[in-house]
Amino acid sequence: MNLEALTQRLHAIRDANDWRQFHSPKNLTMAASVEMAELVEIFQWLSEAQSRQLPADQLEHAGQEIGDVVLYLLLLCAELGLDMNAVVSAKLADTERRYAQ
Template sequence: MGDSTTTIQHLKDEVNQFADERDWEQFHTPKNLCMSIAIEAAELMEHFQWTRAEEVDNFDDAKKLQVQEELADVVAYCIAFANTMNIDIADAFKHKMKRNREKYPAEEFKGIYGHDDPARDA
């Protein structure tokens, strides 16, 4: 199962099946899932806290596996949230990228952070 051959729907079905086999849907409220996303994202960030770029470049296989597993947890909870809220992830993503392109035109923001231009927020 790789990115190039796995559909979002396949992932959504797998997350649903996993939760269903454990009777966990009862706990999958939007509030609980949002909190779980934030908690898992914090666990992912923990691997990078106080590290320099060259340290990240030199993560060993065990550390990379830990990071991969934390990212998978974030993705799984995001998918569970989408399932619970009946959100089509691809449609939501396309819509948000369209808005981002409008908000941050490449000709204005190439090579700079979006928040570097205080005039944008005016």
């Protein structure tokens, strides 16, 4: 996945629709949170086993919500001047240092 190319495509959509005015870090964070809540809703009230075996339509819906969350996070990184690859790699290295045996 080329995150830079994805971000450029997102920015093209944003600019074509004059949405930049709404893409503050605060608003993007709130939007990502709303999309995450929509993902949570798919799993609400399911058992552990059910959550691992979603029907095809619910699995597709989960994928759409995951995509929404990731796209908002890409936009947020761009607004904050953060490189998503670097941020994720640094966090994974920290997690490995703390928890890998």
